[in-house]
Amino acid sequence: MQKTYDPKDIEQRTYQRWESHGWFKPSGQGAPYSIVIPPPNVTGTLHMGHAFQHTLMDVLTRQHRMQGENTLWQPGTDHAGIATQMVVERQLNAEGVHRRDIGREAFVKRVWDWKAQSGDTISRQERRIGNSVDWTRDRFTMDEGLSEAVTDVFVRLYEDGLIYRGKRLVNWDPVLHTALSDLEVMSQEEQGSLWHFRYPIEGGSEHLVVATTRPETMLGDTAVAVHPEDERYKHLVGKQIRLPLTGRLIPVIADDYVDPAFGSGCVKITPGHDFNDYQIGVRHSLPLINIFDANAALNDEVPEKYRGLDRFAARKQVVADLEALGLVEKIEPHKLQVPRGDRSNAVLEPWLTDQWYVRIAPLAEPAIKCVQDGRIRFVPENWSKTYYQWMENIQDWCISRQLWWGHQIPAWYDDQGNHYVAHSEEQAKQQARAKLGRDVTLKRDEDVLDTWFSSALWPFSTLGWPQQTPELKSLYPTSVLVTGFDIIFFWVARMIMMGLKFAGDVPFREVYITGLIRDENGDKMSKSKGNIIDPLDLIDGIDLESLVAKRTTGLMQPKDKDKIEKNTRKQFPTGMPSYGADALRFTFCALATMGRDIRFDLGRIEGYRNFCNKLWNAARYVMMNLESAPPATATGPVEYSVADRWIRSRLGATIEEVRARLAEYRFDLASQALYEFAWYEYCDWYLELSKPTLQSEQSSDAQKRGTRETLAVVLEAYLRLLHPLMPFITEEIWQSVAPMAGIKGETIMLQSYPTAAEFSRDAAAEAAITPIKAVILGARQIRGQLDIPQAREIAVAFQSPEATDEASIQASLDVVRGVGKIGELKILPSDAPLPPSATANIDRRTISSPLAGLITDPQAELARLRKRKAGVEQNLKKEEAKFANPNFVANAKPEVVALGHERIAEFRRQIAQLDEQENMVSRL
């Protein structure tokens, strides 16, 4: 083994070996365990959020595979309708071409070309982080099979009356020229104005004042509403208003919707361009005037002067013209919520169009119930509240999009405007024939479905539905869904509804909601902010110039370039070093707390890269000590030391802890337990304790065999325990270590996941190691206090109230003296007087070394003693305070009271001893 751990050398060849052997495929044996990957955009690249979630899914997948389950991690990608179409449109624009110039067919071909060119980038990246997905089952939402599932679902929902076509207001994106669902609307507060206009009452000199944030819509007003109980306006209800600029007559109506306390208490009503006004329009049978075209420019419904004006130009013009007429009462600054498209960022318009909708309430009801009754469990549980809140107020889902990239809606129209929903044009024609009694030419609906419509089918469409495949039968419902809270509504809820409706059961039994990865300042990572970290750059490293180039090319706002470059150069003056995939994965696990924001901190990944190196070197030590005498082939009696028994017991405890934490999705606590065992127990203690045994002439062959075997067996099992989190380094080391532990196998990834039963707890060994550690720690403390060189042995006395400590130390005397660099080691009764000594207290034990002969500074020693005493006195005071309260003894658990007594006695003893030392040292 090389002296330094080098992930570059290991990772890619290891992954290729796993994949080429087909080890990621379900075994076909054992209890089913399956996860579907949240399909990333097929033309996208892997970002930190993917890498994070994929790591967690891979941990689960690898663990369950090792547990002998029939494990599938289903990979795939999504066609990401709007996003992908936008990318290709931008490419075309760069060539000076609009998609309409080349037509739908050619455009869709261009998108497929783009997909072919960039489509495997993300899967290559997934391989780099070690995803053990079954690539042979890779799926894409636009694949034939998945498209068939989409058509099937659409037709069945239509036949069940759960899909309908309706003309109503939708959120219209005037830049992308498509309808959007409610979820794709991002409302944000923006500074605007509140314009107050005077509307003259017909047949008199009175007027009403209406306030609006959107003056241009007044051209489409069809009423003014007041509150029915509003005394100020009661007499005007039923009268007519001569709408300025248009000359149209519109009624004054009364409606509860109006808040008399807001503004003037009069509201202009524009049913064609406001969702609330639309409702009022319906209630009062008001005409609806659509004044916008698809670009949100004014159409022919408005006076000639305004036609063709963009809405924002129209706004200025309307205000100017009303001003000229003296009809502007006042203009106030006003904050309002502006709806924008989540992709285009364009201000959306409520616009009257024909769209397809899913009638959602009947689907939502069972979907709510299955979470209430526990068939689906959210982790952390609190997210179910978010789910309920949305599901209980759910609105019909607009599923049609005026795009070219996506699943075209399986609906055909005849020349009379009738529609036929069918699996094919043939079937549609049959329906038309049946209805009309003659053959007609049909025209297919041009629109495509919302991408999330196909994503909603993902857990069963990828398993072969609508065919009843063996995979569907055995692996559906999937075991767990791992995803971010940002798509609970978009995706999780819809999968639950569709799964229940079409696959006959919940799509997954648990939903583990991860936090969102943010940068070191807590900001969301985004291209436009220039704070993106590419997970592959963390794995491979990247020089500063490449990093700057990566962050500043292709920006939507080129003006941000300088700022991004400056920040990047400041934050990464030397670029980023290579950390390797294992360190990255371990970092993600360690950061996977139950919180909702995760700040990615480079210090963390560096620490875990060092951990990899530590593990690597520990393995080197083990191999060095085993190669000459591999325990697997050893013959003869074997004797285990206390340390051997102790480390096995600790491994057992660690296995238990890791398994328990993984079972509750506490990847952070699992990784912590793994880290602590390897570093603080195996390396810091066990390897050190093994050295005297292996190196000493005094130890017997049986003892050496026991230690060698323990080194190998514990490391081998630990590697298996760690493997799901750090697959590459564990595989690499395991290949060398496993034969030493007598284990044969081609790969660690198909070995059994360790059970605590393999390493049963040994309370006696754990108790016996405590005084051994205490002596060593105490000797080190004294050495540190007195500035005694490491190499120089010191004489040490040990005192303990524990009767069994002496035997424990005697049994491991050589080891204690070796590791602690101790010459003479005396074991004294707890109350024995000490000569002037440097002392240390470890738990309830005192370790001391006579000052005689040690070069030391009595004043410094005195200061130390006084400080220690002050600390102990404070602890004593705290403890005694508890007993000052008589209720403590009466009410507290007996073991707590007993512990308190012990602590008080111990503190008093230490204070007495410190006093005595202080006395003696002051006389030196």
Place this chain on the structure above:
RNA sequence: GCGCGCGUAGCUCAGCGGUAGAGCACUACCUUGACAUGGUAGGGGUCACAGGUUCGAUCCCUGUCGCGCGCACCA
């Protein structure tokens, strides 16, 4: 308005009824035969604030302050 989350060491975060923890950063010493991507020792916290429950509260309850998120919104 409704719902949710967070305030613990300089920084990033665990812990959550009975002696305050980790990583990074910091200080001193140490290249000893696994590892300087290291070792050893050490400094550093009235666990946001105020009440309450309890023998005992960082932990449970209530409120306050500060920060954040989601949903719905008054023209």
